[in-house]
Amino acid sequence: MGKERIVSQNVLASPAGVAGQASRRRTFAVISHPDAGKSTITEALALHARVIGQAGAVHGKGDRRGVVSDWMAMEQQRGISITSAALQFAYRDTVINLLDTPGHADFSEDTYRVLTAVDCAVMLLDAAKGLEPQTMKLFEVCRQRSIPVLTFINKWDRPGQDALALMDEIEQRIGLRPTPLTWPVGIAGNFHGVIDRRTGVFTRMQRSPGGAGLAIEEEMGTAEAAERFGAEWDTAAEELELLAMTEADHDQAAFLAATSTPVLFGAAVANLGVRQLLNILVELAPPPSARPTAAGPDQPIDAPFSGFVFKIQANMNKAHRDQVAFMRICSGRFDRGMVVTHAGTGRPFTTKYAQQIFGQGRDTIDQAYPGDVVGLVNATALGIGDTLYTGTPVEYPPLPSFPPEHFAVVRTSDTGAFKRFRRGIDQLDAEGVVQVLRSEQRGDQSPVLAAVGPMQFEVATYRLEAEFGVIVQLDHLPYEIAARTDAAGQEILRTESNVEVMTRVRDDALLALFPHRWRMRSVAGRHPDLRLDV
Ligand code: G4P
Numbered sequence: 274m275g276k277e278r279i280v281s282q283n284v285l286a287s288p289a290g291v292a293g294q295a296s297r298r299r300t301f302a303v304i305s306h307p308d309a310g311k312s313t314i315t316e317a318l319a320l321h322a323r324v325i326g327q328a329g330a331v332h333g334k335g336d337r338r339g340v341v342s343d344w345m346a347m348e349q350q351r352g353i354s355i356t357s358a359a360l361q362f363a364y365r366d367t368v369i370n371l372l373d374t375p376g377h378a379d380f381s382e383d384t385y386r387v388l389t390a391v392d393c394a395v396m397l398l399d400a401a402k403g404l405e406p407q408t409m410k411l412f413e414v415c416r417q418r419s420i421p422v423l424t425f426i427n428k429w430d431r432p433g434q435d436a437l438a439l440m441d442e443i444e445q446r447i448g449l450r451p452t453p454l455t456w457p458v459g460i461a462g463n464f465h466g467v468i469d470r471r472t473g474v475f476t477r478m479q480r481s482p483g484g485a486g487l488a489i490e491e492e493m494g495t496a497e498a499a500e501r502f503g504a505e506w507d508t509a510a511e512e513l514e515l516l517a518m519t520e521a522d523h524d525q526a527a528f529l530a531a532t533s534t535p536v537l538f539g540a541a542v543a544n545l546g547v548r549q550l551l552n553i554l555v556e557l558a559p560p561p562s563a564r565p566t567a568a569g570p571d572q573p574i575d576a577p578f579s580g581f582v583f584k585i586q587a588n589m590n591k592a593h594r595d596q597v598a599f600m601r602i603c604s605g606r607f608d609r610g611m612v613v614t615h616a617g618t619g620r621p622f623t624t625k626y627a628q629q630i631f632g633q634g635r636d637t638i639d640q641a642y643p644g645d646v647v648g649l650v651n652a653t654a655l656g657i658g659d660t661l662y663t664g665t666p667v668e669y670p671p672l673p674s675f676p677p678e679h680f681a682v683v684r685t686s687d688t689g690a691f692k693r694f695r696r697g698i699d700q701l702d703a704e705g706v707v708q709v710l711r712s713e714q715r716g717d718q719s720p721v722l723a724a725v726g727p728m729q730f731e732v733a734t735y736r737l738e739a740e741f742g743v744i745v746q747l748d749h750l751p752y753e754i755a756a757r758t759d760a761a762g763q764e765i766l767r768t769e770s771n772v773e774v775m776t777r778v779r780d781d782a783l784l785a786l787f788p789h790r791w792r793m794r795s796v797a798g799r800h801p802d803l804r805l806d807v
Contacts, residue, residue: 401432
């Protein structure tokens with residue numbers, strides 16, 4: 274290997290090498306509602322592409338790989354996953370990074386934060402169910418961040434909605450213009466294959482015997498397809514004509530501007546349409562690009578190394594308390610062992626333990642490029658949103674806080690443990706496990722925890738006990754919505770019942786908590802000057 278390897282590394286070390294590597298990266302997450310088929314499509318992608326690395330614990334149902342941590346014992350009992358992780362695939366000449374967005378009850382701020390680290394999202398819809406609540410929430414984050422979204426309509430192998438009705442639903446409910454790239458022949462439940470709308474080529478798709486292998490695909494001429502599929506072919510042809518009369522053609526600029534969404538049809542369980550999805554990711558999804566910084570110009574991808582932490586996970590190693598920070602690389606080349614600077618403190622941070630995160634493949638750990646995710650072990654000095662860099666100082670904007678929907682007062686009756694209790698709460702806040710709110714009314718001894726998903730409370734309680742030796746009680750508060758307000762708003766809201774204003778410790782933001790949206794609307798209606806931003 275010696276010489277060749279050195280030569281290629283030298284090439285990669287040049288700025289052109291970094292830009293070239295970055296242009297080969299596609300970093301995305303799947304946004305979906307539980308049961309739409311996220312785990313299934315992840316496995317299907319792995320079948321089509323070569324898995325070259327994984328960061329953190331990856332959990333497919335019934336397929337538990339990766340590192341088992343102390344507090345993951347809890348998730349094992351429940352058969353769900355709490356942690357986000359990244360999978361890396363090689364497909365054609367592209368490196369694809371798929372970042373996991375945990376769902377179900379483990380839906381949490383982490384799920385949203387993953388979307389700060391991707392360049393694109395695949396919105397996975399169940400053909401029968403269309404847009405579901407969790408998909409809508411995740412889509413909202415994509416919209417706020419202008420993340421381009423590809424849509425994959427899954428489960429076309431079983432009865433579902435009409436394809437045109439699904440297009441309407443996307444357009445009406447989320448305002449993205451659907452631009453189907455493929456169109457199914459055969460209704461949901463009777464899937465024969467797809468027509469590529471750009472080339473007109475029909476690919477017949479059949480599941481492999483047993484369904485576990487790659488789909489059997491065959492290009493078929495229009496005349497033959499028309500004869501074989503009769504009325505179903507005619508229906509698809511009519512639908513295509515209808516689409517041609519609307520503005521449904523792919524528009525790369527609109528896709529990148531996140532105003533249109535290319536749509537593909539398939540059935541992940543039978544690996545149908547998955548190859549097309551990978552091809553579209555390679556051809557159309559954006560590679561990493563210059564990233565906005567907190568102050569100053571965007572950081573070009575071929576600048577010296579920089580990245581930011583989007584997820585922290587503690588206790589991945591049972592033997593000693595440790596903390597792993599997952600970092601998305603934004604510019605330059607990451608070499609394992611390099612000493613980088615922590616932008617927050619200006620202190621050096623050594624990255625020699627990066628390798629422990631990756632199960633196999635030294636190549637993937639020795640170096641990483643913009644778009645890749647690196648797990649840093651023993652990263653107790655790092656917090657969510659922190660920037661690491663070499664060369665000219667750079668700092669990425671802090672990660673946004675996401676609107677919590679679950680609130681609980683936390684206290685301990687063990688007065689001797691109060692110091693540890695405080696330390697634990699501070700630690701969980703710094704890691705972003707939960708948001709911590711201070712309530713005038715309840716006092717310092719009873720902070721309020723705010724979470725996007727209820728599982729965050731369980732993780733917090735478990736960790737306070739396991740790591741800080743504090744047994745806590747949680748009392749759930751009857752609020753479901755938090756809106757930013759200001760000091761004037763706080764005064765106004767003192768006159769209202771069933772509303773509380775609290776201070777978020779992380780950023781001193783004032784949050785008004787309401788039991789439900791209509792209560793918030795009625796209060797807002799009575800006080801036109803009241804500031805309430807959700
Ligand atoms: P999730 O990660 O989004 O929660 O969904 P997951 O992949 O676990 O899929 C949920 C269920 O939907 C699974 O069935 C899975 O087999 C099924 N599924 C996924 N993609 C397709 C598809 O393209 N067509 C059909 N017909 N089904 C699909 P399950 O019965 O819950 O579990 P299993 O026992 O089949 O694994």
